[in-house]
Amino acid sequence: MADLPFHDKDDFADADRGFIAKLSPAVIQTADGRVVWDNDSYDFLQGECPATAHPSLWRQGQLCARQGLYEVTEGVYQVRGLDLSNMTLVEGERGVLVIDPLISTECAAAALRLYREHRGDRPVTGVVYTHSHVDHFGGVRGVTGGGVPILAPEGFMEHAVSENVYAGPAMTRRAVYMYGPALSRSPEGQIGCGLGMTTSTGTVSLIPPTTEITRTGQEETVDGIRMIFQLTPGTEAPAEMNFLFPDRRALCLAENATHNQHNIVTLRGAKVRDARAWARYLNETVTLFADRAEVAFASHHWPTWGRGGIVRFLEQQRDMYAYLHDQTLRLLNKGLTGPEIAEAMHMPPELEQAWHTHGYYGSVSHNVKAVYQRYLGWFDGNPAHLWEHPPRESAVRYVDCLGGGSAVVAFARRYIGENDLRFAAQLLNHAVFADEGNKEARDLLAEVYTRLGHGAENAVWRNFYLMGALELSDGIVPAAVDTTTSLDLLAALSVEQIFDSLAIRVDGPRAWHERLSIDWYLTDLGERYRTTLSNGALIQQRDPADESADLTLRLTKDQLVGLLAGKGVGGVEREGDTGALQRLVAVLDHATPDFAIVTA
């Protein structure tokens, strides 16, 4: 920690550069008064770093907690610190183009109001979504009702909703640990998430794009604003793009290069990203755009000015992802497993000395395990790990071998005394999983998690540890907002995704002996799908060859979405065995939104 480059204050200068005005107070509410964003609650971060935070993370928190309207370059503005992400505004001939309208409509509307107070009442003449994550489109109805060009990378719609379809409830639950909305905002509690402060909790919306960007080099002009695109699929998001404003000499880096080491896999859970592709696209960005940019900005954090600074920033980000990828493969080919590579991996000194490569959001430790997982999966090849007992069963046996719950706690105290908090956490986790009523173990584990959290440079690790401590003490905290219920997101599902999400909800054993088939004729799309239930599996097929289904339903896609949301079959034309639908509904299960994590 002594080696951290605290003398380097460039980030503070860049984060303040072009400052115009704050939102005051920085509290954003819904129409009925529910607070969805409160940046003032982070004012404590402007003080000295306390013993309850890692100095490097505290510094990142200070930078991320800045909020307000900033001029990036002539005609280009950013509103930062009014949601997890940034909203960028580029002035055109008639109005203003909005890039990435935040998560919530309330925050996006407040950001646009702040901009207009200082730049005039310009109409929104277009929107760009840089990628398919909700913090880059969810607030769109706060800035426009539609009817303007909306640009997005190829595959945007599919990926914008698919993450929420398949594993949505589990990700939502784990996101509570990742962002820590239930933690106090204080020197002892939540001090951001590295990428920004936290996620807003307002209304999520989505307006489908009108123009897809399908190739690198594609040029588009909106409201007189020229843009040249670089597609970067499979980097930070499956559908993502960088782009240059040649007339402003400004480069948008989406979320491909931000002021932290990003996630190869996010700890809330997601498919593993491709660090190799990520590095290659960043290299291409330098080649394509560096000579034509005076400033580079992204949809999180602060911009970088000057050609030299931009190239250094991009090359270091590129090298970081390439190094993580290549060195993980080098070491796994020597036989090291994920946790062993995580311990062995040391980043190059030049990268260590650059703040923006530090793991505030992603981390070296979990990113190398993600690379391992991408190539080799969960199994490390050791047969001892092939058929382990599940966590609770293992815990009961470990505790038995160690002489009971009290003995485990005593062992844990010894390791805490030796400052081996990692092993103390392993021991105490066994004690709690073996017996949730072991209050001594619970309390001590909460203490260990709290200390691990306070020592973490990574904001997400801190939040996970502190949430674990909180739930050990107070019980399970329900999720605040469930984006899976956004009507816009539901309407954006493809028919195939709707049947997929239905299939995922079939309670297998309950449906073992059920056989039925339903034809769904979507009258507005003119499409027919058959779903067949057999052996607990719901299979979908487009355009079935015959008309032999037990039941045929004629309905619109909206009605299908309504059915899925539990609205019933009113107004749906039915022909055949109407009991088939009831039998299907009867075997559908519900997700458990508040499942246990730190207890069995």
Ligand SMILES: [Zn+2]
């Ligand atoms: Zn983002």
